[in-house]
Amino acid sequence: MRKVWLIAKRELGYFFSSWTGYVIIAVSLFISGILFNAFSLTATPRLSSQVLEQFFYQSSGVAMIAALLLSMRLISEERSNSTIMLLYTSPVTETQIVLGKYISALIFFIILQLISIYMPSLIFVNGKVSIAHIITGYLGIILLGSSIISIGLFASSLCSSQLLSGVVGAVMVVVFLVFWMLSSIVNPPFKDLFAYLAIHNNHFLPFQRGVISIAHVVFYLCINFFFIECSVKTLQSRRCRG
Amino acid sequence: MIEVKNLDKYYSSFKALDNVNFSVDDGQIVGLLGLNGAGKTSLLKILGTLQLPSSGQALIDGVDVEQDPYTARTKIGYLTDVPALYKEMKVISFLRFVAGIKNVPSSEIDRYVEEAMEITHIKEVANKRLFQLSHGFRQRVGVSQAILCKPKLLILDEPINGLDPIQIIEMRDLFLSLKGKHTVLLSTHIISEVTKTCDRILMIHKGKLVRECDNVEALGQDQIEHMFVELVQGSGQGEYNA
Numbered sequence: 001m002r003k004v005w006l007i008a009k010r011e012l013g014y015f016f017s018s019w020t021g022y023v024i025i026a027v028s029l030f031i032s033g034i035l036f037n038a039f040s041l042t043a044t045p046r047l048s049s050q051v052l053e054q055f056f057y058q059s060s061g062v063a064m065i066a067a068l069l070l071s072m073r074l075i076s077e078e079r080s081n082s083t084i085m086l087l088y089t090s091p092v093t094e095t096q097i098v099l100g101k102y103i104s105a106l107i108f109f110i111i112l113q114l115i116s117i118y119m120p121s122l123i124f125v126n127g128k129v130s131i132a133h134i135i136t137g138y139l140g141i142i143l144l145g146s147s148i149i150s151i152g153l154f155a156s157s158l159c160s161s162q163l164l165s166g167v168v169g170a171v172m173v174v175v176f177l178v179f180w181m182l183s184s185i186v187n188p189p190f191k192d193l194f195a196y197l198a199i200h201n202n203h204f205l206p207f208q209r210g211v212i213s214i215a216h217v218v219f220y221l222c223i224n225f226f227f228i229e230c231s232v233k234t235l236q237s238r239r240c241r242g
Numbered sequence: 243m244i245e246v247k248n249l250d251k252y253y254s255s256f257k258a259l260d261n262v263n264f265s266v267d268d269g270q271i272v273g274l275l276g277l278n279g280a281g282k283t284s285l286l287k288i289l290g291t292l293q294l295p296s297s298g299q300a301l302i303d304g305v306d307v308e309q310d311p312y313t314a315r316t317k318i319g320y321l322t323d324v325p326a327l328y329k330e331m332k333v334i335s336f337l338r339f340v341a342g343i344k345n346v347p348s349s350e351i352d353r354y355v356e357e358a359m360e361i362t363h364i365k366e367v368a369n370k371r372l373f374q375l376s377h378g379f380r381q382r383v384g385v386s387q388a389i390l391c392k393p394k395l396l397i398l399d400e401p402i403n404g405l406d407p408i409q410i411i412e413m414r415d416l417f418l419s420l421k422g423k424h425t426v427l428l429s430t431h432i433i434s435e436v437t438k439t440c441d442r443i444l445m446i447h448k449g450k451l452v453r454e455c456d457n458v459e460a461l462g463q464d465q466i467e468h469m470f471v472e473l474v475q476g477s478g479q480g481e482y483n484a
Contacts, residue, residue, distance in 0.1 A: 006342040010328065017330050089290050090343045091315040213392070228264035239294065 003092050007100025008107065011074070015108050020073075025112055026065045036119050048127030049210070055120055056137040056208040060200065065143040067109055068173060071152025072166035074101040075231070079160045084112055096234040098153065098228055105149045105206055107144035113138055113145070133210035140207020143220035147199060150172055157234040173199075199223065243268045243395055243425040251449075258284040259477060260449040262298070266442075269422050272321050273436030273458075274429040275393065276446035282429040285446070287400045289427065290320045303394050314347060316345060319327035319393040319424070323403035325384025327375040333383055337390060343392035344434060354390055358484075362386040363414060378409035385416060389424065396424045402435060414453055433470060437463040447473055 021122050036056040040051045045227030075098075078084040087097050108181075155169035156162075179196035183191050195202055196219075203216040244266040251259035257337065259281050264274050276282045286291040287302055291311040300307045304442075307314045328336055337358060341351040359365045362382045367375055372383065381401065388396055398417070400411050417439050422424060430436055436443050437458055445453040452473050455461060 003343050004297060010331070010339050013335075014328070014330055081326075081329075082322070082324060083326045083328055084322065085322060086291065086340070088292050088345070089315060089320035090340070091312055092343050093312065213457060228363055239292065 003096045004100045004103065006026040006085075007092070007097060008104040009103060011104030012107060015070075015104070021108060024069050025115065028062050029116060030113055032062045032116055032119065035062070037057075041122075048123050048129045049133060051123055051127065052120055052129050052133055052137065052210075053208050054085055056141065059116065059119075059137075060141055060204055060208070061146045062112075063109075063113070063141050064148050064173060064200075066112060067105070067148035067150050067225050068152045068169050070108055070165065071149045072169055073162045074105060074153050075235070076154040078158050080162070083231045087237065094232045094239075095139075097235065098157070098231045102149060102153055102228055104233075105153070106146050109145045109149060110142060113141055121157075130210065136207055136210045136212050139212065143207070143217065144200065144204050147220050147223040147227075150224045150231075151176070153198055154227040154231045154234070176200075190220040243270075243303055244427065245299075245301040246285075246289075247299045247301075247362065249285070249300060250287065250294045250296045251281075251293070258449050259288075259295070260296060262446075262449075262451045264444055265452055265456065266425060266427065268425055270442055271417065271421055271426040271428065273440035273443045273462065274427060275436050275470060276429075277431055280431075280446045281449040282431075282446055283399055284449075285427055285429065286320075286397050290318060290329045290397050291315055292320075316391075317394045319388030319391070319396045320396045321381075321384045321388040321396070321401055323400040325380055325387070327372045327380060327383060327387075330371060331402070332369055332371055333375070334359075334368040336383070337386060340387045340390055346391055354392075357385040358390045360404065361389065361419065363412075376439065377404055378406070378412070381405060381409070384415070385413075389420065390435075392423075394425060396420065397428045398426065398428045400430055401428070402430065410435075433467050434463060437466055445470060445473055473479050 036055055038056045039058060078087070090209070116136075117134075117143060120129070120137070151172050152165070152169040156165040159165035159168060176197060176199035179194040180201040183194035183198065186194060191242050203219050206213050206216055244449075246262055246264050249259055249262040251255065259313050261279075262285060274282050274285065275401050289302065290306060291307050291314050294308055294463070296365075302314050303317050304471065305314045331339070331399065334355065337355045338351055341346075341354050362385050364379060364382050364386055364453065367379055373378060385401070388398070394411060402413050405413060414435070416454065417426065417428065428436065428440060440458055443455040443458055444451055453469065455466060455469070
């Protein structure tokens with residue numbers, strides 16, 4: 001675990017010592033702020049919980065893009081700069097490399113979400129919402145974001161170019177997003193399968209409404225586990241091929 | 243220290259290493275001499291656990307690099323012509339990170355880093371970021387990270403590429419100072435370098451180990467140069483020892 005933490009700490013240091021991390025934070029907050037102002041704080045009277053739901057709905061989109069941007073460079077940059085050689089020739093396993101990278105992006109993502117808490121807090125100025133609803137919404141965003149990070153990490157393990165890994169990751173995420181549309185036009189058993197795999201519509205919306213369901217939590221954890229494992233296997237197979 | 247038996251390496255149908263056999267004793271500085279594309283880097287990558295052999299066996303201090311790469315990595319320090327460095331980090335932070343991932347106990351990290359910086363004369367740049375350093379200093383930091391955990395075997399792949407004459411002399415002195423403390427496998431295509439630095443030379447051509455010279459000092463640079471040219475031009479091909 002010490003090595004996982006060392007790799008994660010170094011990676012976090014990169015986010016904070018380069019412009020990348022600050023730009024992602026600034027752009028995410030800027031877009032979330034505009035969307036919050038335009039769509040959540042409208043002149044039409046609404047229930048506070050509806051405003052909060054709307055906020056989480058918009059934030060989930062921004063969070064997915066941020067998670068993808070955070071993860072697309074994690075391994076591909078190591079490969080393009082040849083710094084992966086240092087890790088490969090050290091007594092570090094592929095699992096430790098992948099977990100270290102994943103944890104760093106996840107911590108950064110959580111920090112980004114914590115900074116955005118001021119937006120739902122504004123609802124308390126003229127309304128009243130449950131703290132549990134806020135916590136549940138953020139839990140959903142973090143679970144969704146962590147899944148996107150694991151998908152992006154896998155894409156990053158496949159490509160040497162950051163841009164290419166970003167494109168591959170985005171395509172994979174889009175596929176998971178449109179599963180809910182596909183589920184409405186295909187026949188069983190694919191209908192149920194596609195509906196289940198819809199990463200946002202099927203599994204995030206309950207969190208947005210303030211409902212925690214173990215089934216959805218398990219789904220996101222499984223996505224994380226699956227793509228982390230795929231990333232590990234990709235790194236291992238690359239060593240075999242040389 | 244090193245034992246290589248019947249080693250082959252294929253890239254698709256291209257045979258990069260063809261039945262390579264040799265062994266290296268503890269404490270020797272051994273030069274791997276060959277033209278560009280001769281198979282030097284493939285051989286070093288296998289010994290460095292960066293690639294797997296297609297067939298055959300490579301042992302480092304009795305550990306099979308294919309069967310137990312993790313243990314093999316605890317016994318090696320690896321340096322390439324472009325050292326694997328995280329350029330946004332300060333030299334001292336980078337070396338502490340490397341010490342951590344190379345199993346140096348936490349309580350010993352400062353001492354190990356201090357010693358490595360002392361040997362490679364980089365104390366004056368300890369607090370500079372790596373991107374601020376010249377190529378020569380970066381190469382020294384590369385050597386520093388390679389020797390940091392006091393590995394039994396140092397693998398140096400074209401370490402003097404891109405250095406100016408003064409830096410080459412400094413680097414040569416540095417390698418000579420490592421004699422006795424580590425077994426060094428030095429790959430280069432520059433004949434004068436191996437004759438000035440190494441106890442023994444392995445000549446590799448088109449993936450085959452074509453000649454071994456044990457008495458480098460007695461033979462002298464001119465004779466070694468002559469042998470190498472003969473081998474490369476085809477008139478002296480065959481496996482025999484000097």
